[in-house]
Amino acid sequence: MTSAVLDTLNPQFIYDAVRKVGTGRAKDQAGGDWTIEFLSRDEADRMNIAVTGPDGARRELTVSEEDFLFSDNTVGIRGLDGFRGFMHPVYLKKMRGFTRGNIPTPDIAGTSLP
């Protein structure tokens, strides 16, 4: 399971300003690793995301912020039935902010923001 200790050496949400992509990492109840990549945002603030599960299967879908179901330390996504990912609250809130229009200070800096 995801540790409750804030491990800043292994951030669970990062922003790559070169690719303009945000990436979240979560664990499911069985300890499986999930990756949520935010690939692009359209003019209506709908986001094209790619979700990769523990089996390596990658699924792309278009979602809005309302499709993210956040609790204190978990995230679910409408359209991905049964997915419930655990994240540290600090990084979960960072990812939630990203779904609501935040552009973080980049972990990988590019020539421009956002």
Add this chain to the structure above:
Amino acid sequence: MKDTKGELLKSYFVPNGSYLMELAEDGSDASQVKVLQAIGKAIQEDLKADAIIIASPHWLPKSGFFVDCGSIHESFHDYVLRPAPYGRRFYTHVLPGAPELARALIAAGQAEGLPVKEKTYGMDHGAFCPLKVMGTRLPTVPISISQRSHEECVRWGKAIRHAVEQSGLRVVLVAPGNLSHRLDLRNEQAGGEYFAEGRDFDRQVCDLVEAGRSRDLASLIDPALWKAAAPEANLCNLSLIAGASGDAPGKTLQYQGAIFSVGDATFAFDTLSV
């Protein structure tokens, strides 16, 4: 809302880098920190403001402008944490909200014909870092800027001022940001000697802001230089202030040159009659 007429007392463009919180915590006498602390003191003791509107340069939706109408606002962390290179310490901040003023901003923006809506957001570091260093505890309304046009950001500023003047409240607008903003060229050296385009860009922006030309920045500065400097939030924060302040000239309170590869300036704006 009060029956008396409200007033936009001042607008400020201030730096928002997370390093400012570390400098303040460590008791630094860096001018960026000292000026922020002086602004906080002035807002509370001299201007006697009732509320602050804070427009983070990191809240950049595309579909419109957003306002957080919450009665309390918690920070969330959106910068790189130590021990990464240029990572910073973890900070939090909580401030009371001003829901009635927030709703008035939405109504004024919509009356202006802008896509303005409510959204629960909280405060990213672009909002809470300068407010934390300022030390203000006033009711605060977090608002977004946007990736929309400078012209719409000017109109958003006008709408904000209109709402404030109808509110009966004494309000300060803070729109943080940096001038040149090339985080890929990070360098501890102050003065920007390693980044000639950034230094040139910052100088032009400072001159135009002081001349009351904030709304014209994007049309007056060479596009190639603009692209090389990559200013934070595309300087829509200064467009917002231009609209709110009635194109007031900015007074430069401090300019550090490029430090950590960002142009670190602080401007204060009075509110002109329109």
